[in-house]
Amino acid sequence: MKKNWLPITGITFGLIISAAMLFANQLGVDNNAVWGAKRYAIFLLGLLILAASLLYREDNFLGQLVHTKMGQLYLVSIITVGLIILVYIWWVSLGLWTVWPKTTNYYDLMASAFRHGQLELEVKPDPALLALEDPYEPANREGIPVLWDATLYDGKYYLYWGPVPALLLSIIKFFYVNEIGDNILTFFFIAGTFIFLALIILALWKIYFQELPRRIILLSIALAGLINPLPFVLLDPRIYEAAVAAGQFFFIGGLYFLFNSFNKPNVARLTLAGLFFTFAIGSRTILLIPIAFISLIVLIWAFKSHRAQTVAFVIALALPLALGGISYASYNYMRFGSITDFGYQYQLTGFNIHETIGQTFSPAYIAPNLYKTLLNPFEIKDTFPLIKSTLWSPPDGFNESERGIYYYFAESITGILIGTPFLILAILRKKKTLFWISTSLTGSALLIFLTTQLFFYTTMRYLLDLIPALALLALIGLWSGFDLLKTKPAAKFSFAILGFSLWAYTIAVSVLLTFSSNLPRFKTYNPELIQQLIQIFNNFLK
Numbered sequence: 001m002k003k004n005w006l007p008i009t010g011i012t013f014g015l016i017i018s019a020a021m022l023f024a025n026q027l028g029v030d031n032n033a034v035w036g037a038k039r040y041a042i043f044l045l046g047l048l049i050l051a052a053s054l055l056y057r058e059d060n061f062l063g064q065l066v067h068t069k070m071g072q073l074y075l076v077s078i079i080t081v082g083l084i085i086l087v088y089i090w091w092v093s094l095g096l097w098t099v100w101p102k103t104t105n106y107y108d109l110m111a112s113a114f115r116h117g118q119l120e121l122e123v124k125p126d127p128a129l130l131a132l133e134d135p136y137e138p139a140n141r142e143g144i145p146v147l148w149d150a151t152l153y154d155g156k157y158y159l160y161w162g163p164v165p166a167l168l169l170s171i172i173k174f175f176y177v178n179e180i181g182d183n184i185l186t187f188f189f190i191a192g193t194f195i196f197l198a199l200i201i202l203a204l205w206k207i208y209f210q211e212l213p214r215r216i217i218l219l220s221i222a223l224a225g226l227i228n229p230l231p232f233v234l235l236d237p238r239i240y241e242a243a244v245a246a247g248q249f250f251f252i253g254g255l256y257f258l259f260n261s262f263n264k265p266n267v268a269r270l271t272l273a274g275l276f277f278t279f280a281i282g283s284r285t286i287l288l289i290p291i292a293f294i295s296l297i298v299l300i301w302a303f304k305s306h307r308a309q310t311v312a313f314v315i316a317l318a319l320p321l322a323l324g325g326i327s328y329a330s331y332n333y334m335r336f337g338s339i340t341d342f343g344y345q346y347q348l349t350g351f352n353i354h355e356t357i358g359q360t361f362s363p364a365y366i367a368p369n370l371y372k373t374l375l376n377p378f379e380i381k382d383t384f385p386l387i388k389s390t391l392w393s394p395p396d397g398f399n400e401s402e403r404g405i406y407y408y409f410a411e412s413i414t415g416i417l418i419g420t421p422f423l424i425l426a427i428l429r430k431k432k433t434l435f436w437i438s439t440s441l442t443g444s445a446l447l448i449f450l451t452t453q454l455f456f457y458t459t460m461r462y463l464l465d466l467i468p469a470l471a472l473l474a475l476i477g478l479w480s481g482f483d484l485l486k487t488k489p490a491a492k493f494s495f496a497i498l499g500f501s502l503w504a505y506t507i508a509v510s511v512l513l514t515f516s517s518n519l520p521r522f523k524t525y526n527p528e529l530i531q532q533l534i535q536i537f538n539n540f541l542k
Contacts, residue, residue, distance in 0.1 A: 007053045014050025018043055036098065073214045074202070080218055081198050084225040085191050091234040091514065092187045094522055095529040101521065104182045106150075106239035110159050110166035111173055111180075119335050120156035123147055130155050136346070136354035149239075151343035158335055160343040161239060163328075164282035165189075165246045186237030189245035190230055196252040197224040197468060200259060201475065207263055208433060209479045216482070220475045223503055227420055227471055228510035229464045235518035244464045247284025250276045251291070252468050255440070258294070261313075262436045265306055270298070270316035277317075278324030285342060286465065289451055290444030295321065297443065301436050356405045361454040365406050368392070369453040373463070376415040378513065384530075384537035385515040389414045389460065411459035414513055416467075422506040423470050425499065428477035429484070441473045460517070 021043035024030035030039060093100045109121050116122070128144045129135050135152055151158040159166075165185055172180065198221045205217045233241040254276035261269040277294070280287045295317060302313040329339035336343055345357040353360075371392070378387045389412035416423055426445075430438040448465050452458070478499050485492040515522070515533075522530045 010049050010053025014046050014048075014053055017046030018050060019046075021046065038098070069214070070206070073217065076214075076218060077198060077202060077221055080221050081195060081225070084194065084222065087226075088187060088191055088194075088231070088234055091231055092183060092237060094235070094526045096526055100181075100183055100187075101525045102181050102183065103236065104238040105179055106159055106161070107166045107169055107182055107185055107242060108173075108179050110161075110163065111169035114163075114166060114170040115173055119331070120158055121147070121150070123150075123157050125152060125155065125157055134352075134354075136348065137352045138350060141348070146348045149347055149349050151346045152348055153336060153343060153346045158343050158346075159239075160347060161243045162247070162281070162283040162285060163331060164250070164279045165242065167282075182239045182242040183237040186233060186242040186245045189242065189249040190234060192249040193245065193252050193468060194225045194230065196249070196256045197221075197472065200252070200256050200472060203256070203260060203263075204434075204437070204476065205479075208431060209483065211486075212479055212482055216479070219500075219503060220478075223422065223475070223507060224468070224471055226507045226510055227422070227467060228414075228513060229460050229467060231510060231514040232517065233461050233464060235514055236521055241461050241464075243284055244461050247280050247287050248464055248468055250280035250283055251287055254280060254291075255294075255469070255472075258298070258440065259437050262301065265309065265313065267312055267316045270313055271320065274317040274320035278320045281321075282324060282328055284465070286448070286451060290447045290469075291321070293443045293447055294440050297436065297440050351405060353405075359405045360456055362406075362456065363454065365456055366453045368406070369455070369458050372413055372415065372458045373449075373453065374415045374417050376413055377418050378414045378509070381516075384534045385512040385519075387509065387512050388412075388516040389419075389513050406456045410457050412517060413458060413460050413463075414509075416463070419509050419513060420467070420506045422499075422502040423467070423474045425475075425477040425481070425502070426470055426473040428481050430476055430480045431483065434476060434480075438473065438476060441469050441476075445469045445473060 021039050024039060025032075030036075035043075090097065109123060113119065113121050126144050126146070129141055129146060129152070132140050132144075134140055146152075147157055151160050169180060169185070201217060201220050201224060205212065233245060237245075254273045257269045257273040257276060260266075261273060277287075277291045281291060298317050299310075299314055302310040306313060332341050332343075333339045335341075336346075344360075345354050347353050376392050377390065379390050380387055391412055392410075426442075445466055448469075452462055452465065455462075481495050481499070482492065485495055519530065
């Protein structure tokens, strides 16, 4: 009988890799007697290859991954996702791999407080701060140390960010007591968001678009993982980025279970969707708006398509949301005496938000925010990384008397139509069979977009509230375009050229902006890397 070369080769390589790491000192591969992270990673990779090879059979899961077209797509997709997550690790570590430069530790502070049975932080405000008549006025507290952007209420520090990430972290801290920074949480939430995006892409392809070439699905997964601001937030991952990333992880996870429910209705899936949506709101409160819309869509879908099970389906989604809403309201009441007070008005920041809380949202901000969000250009440079996101100067028509607390020069941002034009494909007509999915994505993306236009502050990380859902909508638009043009070869070819051009441009700009917007951190923690990249770029131009 002819022996199968795959398991034999795998066993051989697995043994060689594992043995090489075990005897790295004797072989001269590693002169350090203490195992480092890379050595552990390579050793575990060898064990993984060995285990997979020993378990391999042509008719089992591993065999199907190799011998069936569907399995091959899943296998290559797993590899693609794994490679992009390695890129995430490289970015969050600023190219250092094993050392992740610290940022903030606010969720860790909140988790420590929860673990010790209290809502206020264990950090105590400076007595001089508490003695001030108005501690929220920045000029009054000059020279007094404060926990920046924390909430000061009744002589105690709180945090206005949603508590769900800290609650999850407090469970981890029963087993791991060392500090877990917001940079680590941001990485895991961004990686988790990307994994859910990839799962949605694969599920949609399998159910609705199997006639499309598999390479299009792999390109789609790559875009979902590399489109800004997913990589952008990894380079300076503070509490701000961690909160938005957490919200998206749970929101996109909820969409994954919901979309599977639209295809195969199931109480368990809808319950998981409701649970994830609840955690999304508990991480990023603004997501209440799109999730309320999605809940309405589920109600209409259940009534129209599964009338006999409407009550069960609606309860499955709504019960976690209701319990989460009651819990969040109670959390606010126990802190600030009001179920709708999140502590935002007591924030210690760069201006007196306690006095200007009524100006946080205003229709007067829509026009400049639209320009920033859609059209603000990047600056072209003659050295690596070539382009840089820019601040914004208000046009003459923007009445200064109406701006309130609106920031003319907030943080740098590149408009969606300038930096991520692939998203334009979101407007294309979708398959009728995707009605409930496309309606959920369109409505939620539009609502979150409109809400952010009313806010007084605009920055790149806020686009993370919008881009993942919009990217899914754009990918569905691309696939639907191919489906609509399948009988028109010339038009289909032209559409493919357009789609690939937008794909390549969007990823290239996203990667370059990720570097350029965070050059100061690279220069601080890994200056040699930036010098090497500049040298490579200059040599390439020569």
